[in-house]
Amino acid sequence: MPRAPLTETEEARTRERLCDAALELYREHGQEAVTFRRLAEALGTSHTRPYRYFEDKDALMAELRLRCFRAFADVIRGSDPGGHDPAARLRSIHAGIMRYVHDHPAEYRLMFSLRQPPLDTYPALLTARRTAFDYLVDVVQQAVDQGRITGDARTIVHVAWGAVHGVLSLHAADQLVHGRTLAQLTTPILYTVLGPLFDDAGAGGAHIRRATG
Amino acid sequence: MPRAPLTETEEARTRERLCDAALELYREHGQEAVTFRRLAEALGTSHTRPYRYFEDKDALMAELRLRCFRAFADVIRGSDPGGHDPAARLRSIHAGIMRYVHDHPAEYRLMFSLRQPPLDTYPALLTARRTAFDYLVDVVQQAVDQGRITGDARTIVHVAWGAVHGVLSLHAADQLVHGRTLAQLTTPILYTVLGPLFDDAGAGGAHIRRATG
DNA sequence: TCGTTAATTTAACTTTGTTAATTTAACGAC
């Protein structure tokens, strides 16, 4: 006799519509434009309906970040040619990431913004993040296994990622006024941080070279 | 016959008190705790008094960031031993910066948060930022002049700074769970990015080495 | 003492997050 609760797919569908609208607001008009009221307006419903689908606004924002991290992991996986040449794989993945961040600065900002509730508030976020990270660790581990570089793969990725992330976050914050593409800026970083791995192909691309004179 | 306007020092003094209170709120309770009403409460005045001293809240936040950038520049200058050895100078400056960021993550977050009004809204901010940056460029230029490395000093600093900034921002966002000190993480980055400059002293400290086997 | 004007406060409005009360709507029982 009771009214039937929402189907799981119905609920998921509405959540999806809310997330899509929220992400568009974020992209188009920035963080402060993402309000439940505007979301509701975009969906043509009342401004409290989102509370049926998200605990509160923080939960919505966490869900957005989660989606971004998953998309990011997909980009990494999708730009990996696979095979037995870790250097080639990393080059391709690097290019893919640069393309993604260049095309989606808002998403990058969302993922790596410094002002966020503690990460452990939303464990799924940590998991998604780690999934992307671990993929890179696996590729680097391949290089280590082949004896092309030495060290702890996780630490290597941490350092390399951090190094590239610096430039990316400056880009995402629109604080880079360089007349270069992202990849032009990050490639030398990658090549220097992972130098030995790219000795054959790329060291010549680095901006910083030992003085020859 | 009119009432005398505020002295410049009186005005500066109140602005200072407002900034101090705001920074403390930011440090202790985060971004969302910085409100004019709480500021006023801290100063024991009405919640609209700050409007006499700052155009709006964005202006206050910009002033905070400005102060942080100036303090940051002071840290750089203050930890520079000077002299004719650019490698030694950079090592010392690097250590100083790491200490500062370790001790003041909130300030770092404030300076480099990805969510901010466009930089050019507050030209003084750009100037302060550039002052700190240019100091580093001068040091690197010294190394270039001595023929120890080659390349455009500004680009070199951009890349090196970006590389280190990646780790620092992860730290500021509390997204580093590594059991290492900041300097332990950033030193190998610096040494690899600026490798030739540190060939004598530091390359051994890098995490990433050419495989020997 | 009083008028003038800057500084400050009080009042008021808007927006937003959030909760509670109310209404709407779908389902099975009769």
Place this chain on the structure above:
DNA sequence: GTCGTTAAATTAACAAAGTTAAATTAACGA
């Protein structure tokens, strides 16, 4: 088909915050 039950959705309402305008206070010189 009607009706009770209950989830979903809406409406109403409140608190906190940014901001503006009106009212008040206070210092100065005539």
